[in-house]
Every structure is written in C-alpha cells, then in structure tokens.
Amino acid sequence: MPVSNAVNGSEESPRELLPLTPAVFHILLALASGEKHGYAIMLDAEKISSGQVKMGPGTLYGSIRRLLEAGLIEESDERPDPELDDQRRRYYRLTGMGRRVLVAEAERLARLVAQAEARQVLQTAAG
Amino acid sequence: MFEGNRTAPQVEISVAVYRSLLAAYPADFRERYSVQMVQVFQDECRRVFREYGSPGLVAYWMFNLIDLARTALEERLSGNSRRRMMGEFKIMKPRPVNRREFLTAAWMASLGFLLVDLGGLTYLFSMPRFKEGDFGGIFRLGRAGDVFPAPGGEPVNYPKGRFWLVRTPDNHIVAPFKICPHLGCLYNWNSAAGIFLCPCHLSQYELDGTLIKGPAPRSTDRFVIRLLDDRGREVAATDQDGNPLLLPDEGLQVLVETGKLIRGRPKGEKYPDGS
Numbered sequence: 540m541p542v543s544n545a546v547n548g549s550e551e552s553p554r555e556l557l558p559l560t561p562a563v564f565h566i567l568l569a570l571a572s573g574e575k576h577g578y579a580i581m582l583d584a585e586k587i588s589s590g591q592v593k594m595g596p597g598t599l600y601g602s603i604r605r606l607l608e609a610g611l612i613e614e615s616d617e618r619p620d621p622e623l624d625d626q627r628r629r630y631y632r633l634t635g636m637g638r639r640v641l642v643a644e645a646e647r648l649a650r651l652v653a654q655a656e657a658r659q660v661l662q663t664a665a666g
Numbered sequence: 667m668f669e670g671n672r673t674a675p676q677v678e679i680s681v682a683v684y685r686s687l688l689a690a691y692p693a694d695f696r697e698r699y700s701v702q703m704v705q706v707f708q709d710e711c712r713r714v715f716r717e718y719g720s721p722g723l724v725a726y727w728m729f730n731l732i733d734l735a736r737t738a739l740e741e742r743l744s745g746n747s748r749r750r751m752m753g754e755f756k757i758m759k760p761r762p763v764n765r766r767e768f769l770t771a772a773w774m775a776s777l778g779f780l781l782v783d784l785g786g787l788t789y790l791f792s793m794p795r796f797k798e799g800d801f802g803g804i805f806r807l808g809r810a811g812d813v814f815p816a817p818g819g820e821p822v823n824y825p826k827g828r829f830w831l832v833r834t835p836d837n838h839i840v841a842p843f844k845i846c847p848h849l850g851c852l853y854n855w856n857s858a859a860g861i862f863l864c865p866c867h868l869s870q871y872e873l874d875g876t877l878i879k880g881p882a883p884r885s886t887d888r889f890v891i892r893l894l895d896d897r898g899r900e901v902a903a904t905d906q907d908g909n910p911l912l913l914p915d916e917g918l919q920v921l922v923e924t925g926k927l928i929r930g931r932p933k934g935e936k937y938p939d940g941s
Contacts, residue, residue: 565706578701578709595733596710597691599815604695623709629702 553636553643556609562602565592567611567633567641574615576628577603603631611637676723676789683781684730690738690774720789727782735775742767796925801828804923810893811916812869816838821855821862821873827924829889830855830862834874838910840887841922842875846931848882862886874910877933885930885937892921905929909937 559567563586569575575583581599584592593604606612615630633641655661684707688700704854707730714722723936743763747878807813812819816823823844832840842862846853851866861878862871870882877885892903892913901918904911908928931937 578706581706581710593729595730595737596706597730597733597737597741599706600695600699600703601737604741606701626705628705 552638556640557644557647559640559644560602561588561592561596562598563606564641564644565594566599566602566606566666567637567644570612570633571638571641574619574630574632576630578623578628579620580631595647606637607631610634611640673708673712674715676720677708677715679785680711680723680727680835681708683785687734687774687778687781690734690778691741691772695741724786731775731778731782734778735771738774739763739767739771742770746931799826800863801826803925804921807831807920807922809916810839810913810918810920814913818873820857823855824922827889827922829922829924832873832875833908833913834910837913838870838874839891839913840874840908841891841904842871842886843888845887845929846882847884847887848880853886874937875930876937879931882933884932885935887927887930890923890928892923892924895919895920907931 546571562584565587566580568587569580577599581594584594590641603612607614611634612631612632615631615632617627619625619627652661681704685700685704688696688703691700710726714726718725773880798804805806812924813822814833817833817837819833822831824831828844830839830844836838844852846864846869847868848864848867848869851864853862853864853869853871856863860873862873862875864880864882864893867881869882870878871886872878875886875888888904888908890904893901893911893913895901895918902914904910906928908930
C-alpha cells in the first residue's frame with residue numbers, strides 16, 4: 540500500500556478497521572459498483588439504505604477525506620456528469636484495500652445476521 | 667434531470683448562504699472540499715425543491731445545519747493529526763470539547779440559525795399575506811345570479827368570508843361585514859321585521875346596511891365587490907364610499923375582496939340607492 544496508515548506500526552489488516560460507521564460503509568458500498576462523484580455517492584447511499592442513511596455534504600466529504608487518507612478510496616479524475624449539468628465533478632473509486640475492507644465488513648454483518656436468525660430474532664423470508 | 671440549468675432564486679440564495687457557512691470548517695478541509703460540497707448541496711437543493719418545493723428546502727436546511735455543526739466540529743477536533751484518524755473509523759467518540767472549541771461551535775451554529783431564519787422570513791414576507799379563499803383575501807363566489815338572492819330577497823350568510831350577500835329590491839348588491847360597528851357583536855337578519863338586528867344592543871339596519879336606529883355610530887361596514895365578465899375583465903366594482911352596486915347582468919362573476927373594508931356612512935346619512 541502506498542499510503543502509510545499504520546496503526547501502532549503494524550501492517551494493516553482489513554479487520555482492524557471494523558466496524559465501519561454507517562456513512563463509511565454506505566460510501567464504500569456505493570463505490571463497489573464503479574466510480575462515482577460525491578452527489579452520486581450520496582444518492583446511492585440513500586437508495587441502498589431505503590432512505591435511512593441521509594448524508595449532508597459535511598458528513599459525505601468528512602468521510603471521503605478519512606477514506607482517502609486511509610487509502611480505502613482514491614480520486615479518479617474530474618469531469619462533468621452528463622445527467623446533471625456541465626459542472627466538473629471529482630470522481631472517486633475503491634482501492635484494493637477498500638474492497639477488502641468492504642468485504643470484511645459485509646462478512647461481519649452477515650455473521651451477525653446469521654446469529655440473529657439462529658436465535659430466532661429474525662424471521663427469515665420462508666418462515 | 668432536465669431543467670438542471672435553471673435555478674430557482676430560493677436555491678440560489680440557499681447555495682450562497684451555505685457557501686458562507688463553510689467558514690465553520692478548518693481551512694485545509696475547506697480548501698480541498700468546499701467546491702465539491704457546494705456542488706453537492708446545490709444538486710440536492712435543486713432535487714428537493716423540484717420534488718417538495720419550499721417546505722422541502724426548509725427541511726433540508728434544518729437537516730444540513732445539524733450536519734454542518736457536527737461535522738465542522740469533528741473536522742476541527744481531528745485537525746491534522748493523522749495518528750488519530752484510524753480511530754475515527756471505529757466508534758466516533760470525540761474527546762471532550764474545550765472552551766474555545768465549544769464557543770466557536772456555538773457561535774457558528776447560532777450564526778447559521780440566524781441566517782436561515784432571516785432567509786425564511788424574507789421568503790415568507792415576500793409571499794402574499796392572505797391566500798385566496800381565506801378571510802383577508804379574495805373570495806371568488808361564482809355567477810352573480812347563483813350567489814345573490816333575488817332582488818329584495820333574504821340576505822345570504824357567507825360565514826367563511828364574514829359577510830352577508832345582499833340584493834336590494836332595485837337590484838343593487840352589497841356585501842356588509844357581519845360585525846356590528848357598535849361593539850362588535852354579530853347582527854342577524856330578522857325576516858319578520860325585514861331588518862338586520864343586533865342582539866346585543868338592538869341596533870337596527872336596513873337590508874343595504876343603512877343604520878335605522880340604535881346605539882351604533884354608523885351603517886354597517888362593507889367589502890368591495892368586483893364583477894368580472896367571462897374573459898376576466900372587470901365590469902363594475904363597489905366605489906370608495908361603499909354605495910350599493912347596480913348589478914347589470916346575472917351572468918357576471920362575483921369577487922369579494924375582504925382585504926378592503928369600507929366604513930359605513932355615519933348615523934343619519936343614507937345611501938343613494940337605499941331600498
């Protein structure tokens with residue numbers, strides 16, 4: 540990894556960053572399907588969470604800053620979005636590390652959900 | 667996403683205010699992200715305004731002020747120390763805020779709320795004060811022939827607009843304000859006597875509102891009636907003395923302007939077309 544984001548000097552493992560905050564998790568998830576600019580990330584995060592995760596620009600770019608500094612995402616290029624207007628927008632994409640962290644977090648959540656099902660907290664679709 | 671280039675003034679003002687509020691963030695953060703944050707804010711404002719109008723914009727502002735205050739504080743606290751950054755991924759638990767940071771945040775938050783308040787007030791102030799169909803505004807009643815009683819007939823009560831609809835035997839119309847000019851009671855139509863009678867102190871008025879006798883100082887106050895033709899052009903309207911208005915045609919559209927109250931004539935004076 541090019542970015543020095545070592546905690547206590549150890550080589551980072553995706554696990555060490557877990558659990559992610561909801562905003563961070565949703566941003567990574569939004570970027571999993573390809574590079575996006577800030578507003579597209581915000582809309583996608585809202586869609587993924589059925590409207591539960593609403594981010595203002597402050598939360599969005601605060602999280603983006605931390606994700607950039609941790610090397611989980613990187614800046615792609617700056618170009619207009621044909622669907623919005625002709626303003627230039629900066630695009631972001633996942634790094635390899637970012638994808639690993641996202642997978643690790645998704646697995647962690649899946650295990651949690653499995654636990655909830657096992658204890659019959661959660662009714663599965665069949666039941 | 668079409669019409670993206672045309673920006674409503676409310677959105678433009680919001681964006682300008684938001685841009686100035688970005689001063690709450692530390693300089694290095696602002697330098698890197700302010701342009702993008704303003705873009706995102708503008709995009710969302712446009713969407714919210716298109717879908718929900720001004721209330722949506724106000725709601726988005728409320729949400730955003732909280733978001734702004736919280737994240738600006740976070741950015742200031744995390745400062746430049748990259749060391750602590752990794753910790754921030756885990757549960758956000760900022761260290762206690764010191765006095766100066768607290769005062770800065772409180773100051774910024776109050777400044778933000780003040781700006782939004784001013785913006786909202788300016789907006790409301792620029793709106794018409796009374797809506798059509800509310801007392802104080804204009805009432806569109808429909809065709810004169812349907813709205814008014816027959817000439818000399820019993821007056822029609824129109825409680826929503828707080829007026830009576832009167833037609834004198836010689837086909838003049840009046841819209842008297844329902845409140846007695848004496849002490850503010852509601853007078854009633856007494857069909858046996860064929861007069862308006864105030865139950866409080868027995869002031870009596872003729873059908874067109876002229877004071878007959880009683881403690882009241884003047885005839886009933888009345889609203890301006892406007893008569894429009896089918897193409898919306900004004901044909902006739904109550905004059906500034908509030909004299910009963912000759913109704914030239916049953917088919918004219920009737921508007922009553924409850925924003926314009928004309929005082930009744932003083933005791934002893936008659937209206938020229940009094941019945």
